[in-house]
Amino acid sequence: MKKELKILAVFKNKEFLKLWIGQIFSYLGDAIVQIALMAWVISLGGHSGSEMSKILFFFVLPSLLLSPLAGALSDRFSRKTLMILSNLFRAALVFIIPVLLFSKSSTHLHTMVYAFSFLIGSGSAFFFPAKQSALPNLVKSEHLQFANALNAGTSTIAILIGAVITGLYISKFGLANSLWVNGFVYAASAGIISLISFNNSSVASKVAEKTDISASIKFVFNYLKTHKNTRRLIILSILLTLVTASFFNTLTSVSTDYYHIGIAGLSKLKAMLGVGMILGTFVVAYAGKYARTSTILACSFIAVFLTTATAQMVTTYNLAWIWLVLIGIANASMVIIIDTILQKATPDRIRGNIFGIKSTLTSLVFLATTWGVSELVLTTSPFKIFKFVSLTSLLVALAVVLFDNKFRHFTVRSLIGAIFRTLFPITIEGKEYLVKSGKMILAGNHTGWVDTLILQTACKRPVWYITGPVAFQMPVVKNIIKYFNVIPLQYGKGVKALDAAVNKIEKGEVVCIFPEGRLTEDGNLMKFNKGVAYMHKNSKAPIVPFVIQGGFEAWAYNKPFPTFRKIVIQFGQPLYMPESEDKDIVNELKNRVQFIKDSLTRREKSLYDKNYYENVLDLMQLKSDANAPVKALSLKDKGKWSELSYIELSRQAKNFGNFLIDSGIERGDRIAILSESRPEWGIALFASFQTGAITVPLDVKLTIAELTSILSDCLPKVLCVSIHYLETAKEIKSLIPSVEQIYIIDDIKNQEFLSVYEVKGPEGDIGKARSLDETALIVYTSGTTGNPKGVMITFGNIISQLKDFEAIFKINSSDSLISILPLNHLLELNVGFLGMLHMGARVSYSASLNPKEISKIMKERQTTYMIVVPLFVKMLKNSVEKEIRKSSKQAQNIFNIMYKLAQYMPIAIRRLMFKQIIDGFGGKMKGFVSGGAPLDAEVAEFFERMGMPIYQGYGLTETSPTITTNTPKYNRIGSVGKPLPSVMVKISAEGEILAKGGNLMKGYYNKPEMTKEVIDEEGWFHTGDIGEFDKDGFLYITGRIKNMIVLGGGKKIFPEEVEAVLEKSPMVKELCVMSVKIQGGSKDGTEEVCSVIVPSDDLVKKYKDDFAGLEKEISSEINQLAKAGLASYKCPTVIAVSLEELPKTATRKVKRKDVQAWYYERYARV
Structure with missing residues (x-):
């Protein structure tokens, strides 16, 4: 409340x-x-x-x-x-x-x-x-x-x-x-x-x-x-x-x-x-x-x-x-x-x-x-x-x-802090890890005489420090320091001397300890003592690691006077492992502090004019260093968040990658990932990149037979899985001889297999450099058990997409994306994962796809973007309209007036007009990126007027995947946008869309002949889609060649065109338009246009057990819409009603062949 x-x-x-x-x-x-x-x-x-x-x-x-x-x-x-x-x-x-x-x-x-x-x-x-x-x-x-x-x-x-x-x-x-x-x-x-x-x-x-x-x-x-x-x-x-x-x-x-x-x-x-x-x-x-x-x-x-x-x-x-x-x-x-x-x-x-x-x-x-x-x-x-x-x-x-300690801290921080910041300009990073209330331990490197003032300036809460007993024996000093949060350390009593600090922590205070025990002599980390482990285990307080960069140069222990210079203090992701051994806690803490320190050193010495795009590992490292403390990836499961900052993602990936290299993974080996979307998915991916291997993302919805077919084609050496799919992985391992090892990517201990959090790789930079023309991913576009088709995506393809999206979408660390599409989907992987991390944004995942839970996460994480498929945003529109219909007549009239006026208003005004609706999406939502299927113009117009535009794009897995997209600067409803800066697009004489550029795949894995069928001698990729450009360069998709229906008289119909008209009906929840052959009667063997309709929930409730009445109303509605919006030969002559959800791919595309099979099974004769 x-x-x-x-x-x-x-x-x-x-x-x-x-x-x-x-x-x-x-x-x-x-x-x-x-x-x-x-x-x-x-x-x-x-x-x-x-x-x-x-x-x-x-x-x-x-x-x-x-x-x-x-x-x-x-x-x-x-x-x-x-x-x-x-x-x-x-x-x-x-x-x-x-x-x-x-x-x-x-x-x-x-x-x-x-x-x-x-x-x-x-x-x-x-x-x-x-x-x-x-x-x-x-x-x-x-x-x-x-x-x-x-x-x-x-x-x-x-x-x-x-x-x-x-x-x-x-x-x-x-x-x-x-x-x-x-x-x-x-x-x-x-x-x-x-x-x-x-x-x-x-x-x-x-x-x-x-x-x-x-x-x-x-x-x-x-x-x-x-x-x-x-x-x-x-x-x-x-x-x-x-x-x-x-x-x-x-x-x-x-x-x-x-x-x-x-x-x-x-x-x-x-x-x-x-x-x-x-x-x-x-x-x-x-x-x-x-x-x-x-x-x-x-x-x-x-x-x-x-x-x-x-x-x-x-x-x-x-x-x-x-x-x-x-x-x-x-x-x-x-x-x-x-x-x-x-x-x-x-x-x-x-x-x-x-x-x-x-x-x-x-x-x-x-x-x-x-x-x-x-x-x-x-x-x-x-x-x-x-x-x-x-x-x-x-x-x-x-x-x-x-x-009052806290008010005194406020005064010191405000007055003395202002003076100190003037002399030593301080950059504070990772403040989000400093909790506003409750117990906490700060532990980091002791660089110089200004360390305590740096910490006091960086923290909004009072910080207690541990010092030796000598200071408390000085007549004047002892009366001063007791008012400035200093805890005496009693020598000769071992770790129990820290009991006073533990008592402070248990009372909800913040205590800082420098585990080295003394000031560094050369700026490097020294041995960490076990006192910090004692405090952690006895207080059960999280340890927030920190690194002060520039403190040693500002005022080292052997310098009589300070050097006024810039200082950076970075707080890292909290460490919580009170049940572990002292040495494990100390080692983990030191590793984190050392990694942050190395990151800050690299960043300070970086030459930003260097072309980092030539080396993918350098690019990854640069982005990690630049956004180190930002929460990169987060997962909400059972009400709790698990998170990975950029630097922790980099550290964990490096550790796992070094372990895999040490275990025998060589350049060109395949590493498959079978997991729901979660932060550790990124650890497995980046570790694979570092080993020189090729990553194979798998669709978790595929059957054992389908997965076996794919893995028999690419023959992976390692399988990285979440605990949820461990049993599936074990069965696959028994069927695929190439799979030598399974690793669990969750932070869960298992007696049979190691977790990525348990492995310990050798220290140092032993990762293998990756050139732009090397294969990074093999993405399978079909789960068929017959002839799996693996698309080889190079690092050059990925970099091309990242550069293009960085140029057209101005995204930074203040932006947050909620990910709902699976990471084996290349749009989500290249844009929603790699693209967001490349631009410093934050990505959140949810273990539940319940709309209420998604809405709650959007509010918690202040979501600004979401990558979706058209069916999802249509569901969102229906949900909003349903809530509006529940409101009073007066409220509905006001909404309708505002909706009409919105088309004439700038986006800032529209967002104010529909603030209540935007608040339902978290309050910060800027827009959606959509792809994978045609977007209904009415849905696009609805969200455009709400002030949350949908940027519809177009592409295929073979093009990594994006060819064209609408953008915040150029957005035209009904189109799929303009070509990306590095992509060339033309329309063939037959009307087919052809594309060429840095985003074009290397080819189909082990299928050179199939590759030649889609990429011609001039390097143009034949998409199989029919389209056209308008005078301003926006591309419109009119159909797909393989879906095209050819009637007996030679007339050609694209199902997408018919679906765009019929899906406007509020009675239609889902539909699929296809061709069927009539069996029997005077039209035996002829090709006809068929529409399979899944009715809306409200309509199903209305008719309950009266299926015949339901079919009659649906048929009447479809016939009226078709006659009003389509040429007579394009109108469906066969209308079927299904009460079950239509079969779809992992990206929510309707499987037309499966719907066709369902139709023939149910309607043997028409």
Whole structure:
């Protein structure tokens, strides 16, 4: 549930609302009686400012004397009863006041006013501890701060209303009448509070626990001795009271004695202050989501410092508004935060006592300050008192900074960090691995004297460091470093000396350790000690490796002065292996740190004008170094993410590749991959590239017979599989003698086969350089058991595609792609995998293809692109339209109007118009890349108007695969775009599309004759597709030669053209148009156009068991569409209905031959 919705839960709490309304009346009563008594004093004449301060003094005095007793009683008896009695007692008093105070026989009027102030204050003294200790019993902990803010805000409103209304009421009806009304207000408070239902079981147990109140109070004082945070909160409350009392009493004196504004003017100023206090409740309620409480506290005291320092400049009501509102905000913020923290920090059984003691101490300070101010204003300028308030507020703000580690860190990071960054420009990489909360260990190389400042600047959270005990023995130094997160390491106690660090980690802190134990002497890594393993295993905290590049050159241990230069700190993917041996943890950590260090060194020394495209391994390394900490590949499975950063992908691939080379893999050997899409797929692919082998990606949907047929053709030596397909792999190994070894690519241990995470390859760069004309992949375009066709894709083909896509799609590390197509599909492999990694983007996979799960991932990963087949985006369109149909008629009309207007709007406006729909796709979706089949123009138009264009492309596996594509710059619906920069396309005399370029395959594996059939002597590849260019160079596909239907009269029909018309019907979920031969009857043997239709789910539900009715409606719909949009000879003469999904390839293309077979099996005669 969102935080805003949680806050609303407070208002739904009926018991809290009763307390809330009851305390409003109680505070309203206090405000009325105070104003009434002050008005009476002013009417008597004399030094009004001083007399009014004395009234406030006597009103607060009972809190000093009675709060410990009130607190103890609220912990032992019914808090509700105490609040009710408090209100009734005050009600009785204010009913008596008019009788005694305003009788003609009354003498010593001032003394009587003070006496009644004391008695009414006594009633209030019992109300506050009971109310504050009861609040946590009525609301949940996560709602407590807002409940306090609401209470503070509404009590302020009550005081405001009391001040304003009382002033008006007194002037019109007199003092006596106002006090009679006041009595009924107190009585109303008592009545409302009596309706609250408390859970008193805990109170009963407390009564049974102790019977002596004095012993209870003594117990609380002992509690305070051992809990310094509670003590600090009470001290902070006392300081706040000192500031508040000084300010309020000085304000009263300035108003009445300096500016002579009277009761009406004073009420107006208090109203201004009250408005600020109300605003302060909102500041706490909502700013608390974004700022720490200590930050708000310090800033509030600083606000008081600034405003009171400028008090003498306030000479008009307009300036007073600004001045008093700011002070009101600051005061309310401080009160709410301190009370909330104290409520959460204290146990329920002593909470009343704690608040009673707090009330006593704050009352003592308030009284002393009030009395002091009332005397000081007689002899000194009130503006000097404001200066005292200003200085005190500044000192308190500094104290908050000093005692709060995180706020101190914020200050150091902001101020010192700014200076440090100026001297040493720092680049921080991999910040996403630094968790915002929770335990964490940072471990990396110790380069020089500036390392700790670099880390402190890089981390938003405070970092604790481990140092030797000598520093804590230095007289001055020990008092300084203890405030700057330093943990002493005790020599001679082995790894147990790190227990203090482990304790810090277990409390959710961040601890940094330099495993080398000392500064490097030459910039290279030294031996890593096992202390980091001890910390990891005992705390179960992840280790985030880091490398500081340039720290040694900036200020090495043997250099007296620093060299100001650029520094890079890179954080790597977290390491978590607490169940492993110490040496394994240390070795893995050192390997990661060394790999990051080598990567940064290469990157710093790289000559970017070098032609890296000539060496694929160098290109791979360059891209890994450039995007090292970025999360390259991620998989969500069972609600958890497994991830590989660019540098971890490179490191793991290098390790596995070296292992394979050491195991005997030679150049030209084949390595097959049988796995669902997952990050480790990339490890197997890049490892294969490094060994000099040829990679064979396999379709996981193929049968054992189909896989055996393919592998018998290419004869792989190694089979890399996910655990899900291990049994299939084992069966294949028994059938294919060439398969020598199986490796599991998951991070799962198996007794029979090694995982890529378990193997240990030799160190060093032993990978084999790959030239552009070498075969990188053999991709099989068919799973047939008869004659498998393997397309040989070279590294030059891959590089050609990467360069072209880099030129036309401006993608970078801020982009994210969700992959739903299998990686054996060349569009997904070359564009969605290699292309995205080449441009520094992030790729996410999902173990589930459930639309809701996909949508959730898109939101989590802020997906910007998706590679799809047309059928998938059509399903998305139908899903969106279905949701729209569920909405109200008014909402549908608004959508329809916006949809019509969208065609005239720029894309930025369209994205705003349909923001709700875009949010369903994650909120950041820029567009889709589509291929593999014709795209319905209506589907393309729909997403174009939504502001998420579909970039339809065209190509074949033989062309690696892309020949043409639409782009963000040039996108024309209905076309398949323009040729890629490196590709040439022409249309033959027969209308066939021919292509040539760096993307053209090397040929079919072991099938030179078949290769010659598709690539002519001039190097043109014959696609088998019919197409045409428009005048602007956009290509349109009109059909495929092998699918072409030739009727008896010689007429030629392309099924794709017919499908484009029929698929517009909302009744059609899927369809396939093909030719069938009529068997029997007068048309026996003739070729006819047949359409096989899978009806929509809604239509199936409508007819349920009435299949005949379903067929009749479908036939009617298809005939109408065909007659309206097609020439008569192209209209289907045979219409068949299937309730089953049509058979498809892994890329969601309909298998026409299989549909044809289904038709003949079901309809032997037509």
